[in-house]
Amino acid sequence: MSANQTTCKNCENPFDNDFSYCPHCGQKQNHELTLGVLFYNTISNYFSFDARFFKSFIPLMLKPGFLARKFVEGKRLLYLHPAQMYLFIAIVFFFLFSFNANEQARKIDKGLSEVFEENTNKKDLTDEEVQAKITRDSLDREKARATLQKMSIYSGMTEQQIDSLVNGEDFSNQKNNISLGSAETDSLIKINAPDKEILKSMGMQETDSAFKKRLYAQWLKFLKSKQGGSILQTFYDTVPIAMFFVLPLFALLLKLFYRKSGRYAHQLVFSFYFFAFIFTVFSILVGINLIKDIPDWIDTILVFSIFIYFIMALKRFYQQSWIKSFFKGSMITMMFFPILFLVAIAVVFFAFMFY
Known part of the structure; x- marks a missing residue:
C-alpha cells in the first residue's frame, strides 16, 4: 500500500487519502462516533429518517397521489420508499396513541370497578348519600341524552324517543342492574371457589371443545378481575398487526376498479402512501388532543378531508376524470368499510381470547 493510501476501518480495503468516502463500501473516512452520529445512524438505519423523508413529506401532504405516481414512473431513489414511509409514520402514530390508550384503559377499569362496587353494596344509604346518588343520576341522564343526540344521525332516534328513554323511571334500574354473571357464579367467586366449580356453574361441560372452554375461561377471568382495560390494551396492541392485512385488501x-391501470404492485405503492397520509392526519389529531382537547367538529372535518384527499390522489395517480375518480373512490370507500368492520370484530375477539 502506497503512502498516499489508507485502509478502510469497515471493509479493510485500501483507497486514496483524497477520498472522503471508501469507494468499496461507502463509509466515511473520518467517521468520529459522536452522540449526534450515533443518534442519526440509529434513526436512519431503522426508520430511513434521512433527507428523502423531508423531500417526501411535503408532497405526501400537499400533492395527493404525486409520490405514488413518481415511484411507479421510476423515481425510486429521490423519494422515500412507500413501505418505509408507511412504517415510520405508523410507528410514530402508535407511539403517540399509546399515551391515549393507557388513559382509556384506566378509565374503563375505574368505571367498571365503580359499577360493580355500586351493585354489590347493599347497605342503607344516609340522607347525604341519597342526595349524592340523585345528583349522579341526573348527571348520568344528561350524559346519556347528549350521547343519544350525537348518535341520532346513525340510530334514527327522534327527540321524543330520546326524552322517553332518558326520563323513564327504569333508567336508573337499567343503568345499575348490570349482572355479567349469575347469582351462583358471583357467590362462588366471592368465596374464592376453585375455577373448576365456577366454570361448571357457568355451564361449561367436560365434553365441550377446547375453543369453547377457552371462551368460558376468559369470561371467568373477566368476572374475577372486573376490569376491561386489559382487553382494550390488547385490542390496541393487535391493531398494528391487523393493518398489515387490511392494507393489501x-x-x-383498487385493482378491482383499476384492472387496466398497472400491476397489483402499483396499487400497493398507492396504498402505502395513502395509509401513510392517514396515519399522519391521525398522528396530528392525537398529538393535539394530548395537549388540549379540540372540538369534535374539527375532528370530523379532518377525517372528512381524508376522503377528499383520496379522490384527488386517485385523479392524479390513475389520470382519469373527476367524475370517474369520485365514483370509483366512493365505491371503494363503501366496500372498504365492511372489511374494516369485520377486521375490527376479529381483532376484538382476538383481544378477548388472549388478553
Whole structure:
C-alpha cells in the first residue's frame, strides 16, 4: 500500500487519502462516533429518517397521489420508499396513541370497578348519600341524552324517543342492574371457589371443545378481575398487526376498479402512501388532543378531508376524470368499510381470547 493510501476501518480495503468516502463500501473516512452520529445512524438505519423523508413529506401532504405516481414512473431513489414511509409514520402514530390508550384503559377499569362496587353494596344509604346518588343520576341522564343526540344521525332516534328513554323511571334500574354473571357464579367467586366449580356453574361441560372452554375461561377471568382495560390494551396492541392485512385488501379493491391501470404492485405503492397520509392526519389529531382537547367538529372535518384527499390522489395517480375518480373512490370507500368492520370484530375477539 502506497503512502498516499489508507485502509478502510469497515471493509479493510485500501483507497486514496483524497477520498472522503471508501469507494468499496461507502463509509466515511473520518467517521468520529459522536452522540449526534450515533443518534442519526440509529434513526436512519431503522426508520430511513434521512433527507428523502423531508423531500417526501411535503408532497405526501400537499400533492395527493404525486409520490405514488413518481415511484411507479421510476423515481425510486429521490423519494422515500412507500413501505418505509408507511412504517415510520405508523410507528410514530402508535407511539403517540399509546399515551391515549393507557388513559382509556384506566378509565374503563375505574368505571367498571365503580359499577360493580355500586351493585354489590347493599347497605342503607344516609340522607347525604341519597342526595349524592340523585345528583349522579341526573348527571348520568344528561350524559346519556347528549350521547343519544350525537348518535341520532346513525340510530334514527327522534327527540321524543330520546326524552322517553332518558326520563323513564327504569333508567336508573337499567343503568345499575348490570349482572355479567349469575347469582351462583358471583357467590362462588366471592368465596374464592376453585375455577373448576365456577366454570361448571357457568355451564361449561367436560365434553365441550377446547375453543369453547377457552371462551368460558376468559369470561371467568373477566368476572374475577372486573376490569376491561386489559382487553382494550390488547385490542390496541393487535391493531398494528391487523393493518398489515387490511392494507393489501385495500390494494386489492383498487385493482378491482383499476384492472387496466398497472400491476397489483402499483396499487400497493398507492396504498402505502395513502395509509401513510392517514396515519399522519391521525398522528396530528392525537398529538393535539394530548395537549388540549379540540372540538369534535374539527375532528370530523379532518377525517372528512381524508376522503377528499383520496379522490384527488386517485385523479392524479390513475389520470382519469373527476367524475370517474369520485365514483370509483366512493365505491371503494363503501366496500372498504365492511372489511374494516369485520377486521375490527376479529381483532376484538382476538383481544378477548388472549388478553
